[in-house]
Amino acid sequence: MTAYPNTVETMKLIEQLVSIPSPSGFTNQVIGFVEKEFQHLGVDTFRNRKGGLIATIEGENRDEHRMLTAHVDTLGAMVKEVKDNGRLRIDLIGGFPYTAVEGEYCIIHTSSGKQMTGTILMHQTSVHVYKDAGTAERNQQNMEVRIDAKVSNAKEIRELGIEVGDFISFDPRVEQTENGFIKSRHLDDKASVAILLQLVKRLKAEGKQLPYTTHFLISNNEEIGYGGNSNIPAETVEYLAVDMGAMGDGQSTDEYTVSICVKDASGPYHYGLRKHLVGLAEKHAIGYQLDIYPYYGSDASAAIRAGHDIIHGLVGPGIDSSHAFERTHESSLENTEQLLYHYVLSNMQSYG
Structure with a gap:
């Protein structure tokens, strides 16, 4: 049962995406998946040297461009130390506390390809x-990976092919509920990647001509701060990051x-673009919220910091428990899809 039938395929895509391990620095497989999805839709793509993916749809105006971005890299970890007790010490990839992954199943990806x-x-x-099982600090010193293998020392671990620097991904535990929720790790930001794929599919199915050449950047280093700060064509006027909305007190x-998003840790987003997005939401009866994310940065803010002369914005589905075991509802996915659809078909504004 679903009140939002347009998101059925989006949900399916999210399940596929979150099930592909892709901590920052280990994203080749998931980029390949997204690349094939774009190619099936007849959209030209290329990979940048950082391993990100850019898909482009030519518009009526080829002198002024838009770029939308979502990131496919996720939180994860890396082997820091092969311990003498037969376990692994880890180093975190991305910003999250150790408490967020305590008790989580994981996969160690060796350099030889073994898992x-x-x-x-x-x-x-x-x-x-x-005695201090409940009170000891959850930190790098105390947290470790128990390997599902008969090992009791560092030598036996290394004989399995595990070494310092091997990537560690977390089990997403993705699940949909009958009343429209999807809960999983890595909805940040694979929910938005699925939304962009569905947006392109809809545009192609309807044969819509975009008013401006539009690029879709699937970045792969956002969680470590620099995913969307390069390969932005000089013609780009508006740059819209599609990333999760953060929930919590206040x-x-x-x-x-x-x-x-009107402001995050990087400062305010472009006021004129924000008003344009709000106007589109109100015109088309799209449910929205304005918000400030106090401890947050996006691909759009990374692009601004890199010196690009662009109008930047940030929108996305609301995600509960960000950087932990996340959840959202199909209505948020639907509202995000609808806003992006009307945005890419709208005319750029004169922001003055």
């Missing part, structure tokens, strides 16, 4: 042995509308 499963645990997990963002 080993494991679980991220406190060293002092057993309450029958460690926030307006919810799981049912599209979040339009």
Whole structure:
């Protein structure tokens, strides 16, 4: 049962995307998946040297361009140390606390291509042995990976092919509910990648001619700060990041509308573009919220910091429990898809 039938395929795409391991620095497989999706839609693509993907649809105006971006890289970890107790110490990829992954299943990806499963645990997990099991600090010193293999020392681990620098991905545990929720790790930002793919599919199916040449950048280093700061054509006037809306105390963002960010840790987003997006939402009865994300940066803010002369904005579906076990609702996906659809078909404004 779903009240938003247009998001059925979006949900399916999200499930496929989150099931492909892709911590920042280890994104070739998922970029290949998205590349094939664009190619099936007849859209030209190329990969930049950082491994990101750019798809382009020519518009009526080829002198002024738009760029929309979403990132496919996720949080993850890397082997920091092969320990003498037969376990692994990890180093985090992306900004999240160790408490967010305690007890999580994971995969160790060796440089030879072999995969080993494991679980991220406190060293002092057993309450029958460690008095401080509940109070010990969750940090790099105390957290470790228990490998699903018969190993008891560093030598036996290395014989499996595991070494310092191997990537570690987290089990997404993706699940849809009958009342329209999808919960999973890595909805940040694979939900938005799925939305962009669905947007392009809709434009192609309807035979819509875009008013401006429009680029879709699938970045692969956003979680470490520099995913969308390059390969922006000089003709680009407007640059819109599509990324999760952050929820919590004092926030307006919810799981049912599209979040339009007015400011994050990098500062305010372009006021004129923000007003244009709000106008489109109100004209087309799209549910939205304006919000400020205090501890957040996007591909759009990375592009501004890199010195690009662009009008930048940020919108996205509302995601609960960001950088942990996330959740959103199909209505938020739908509202985000609708806003982007009307945006790419709209005329650029004279912002003065």
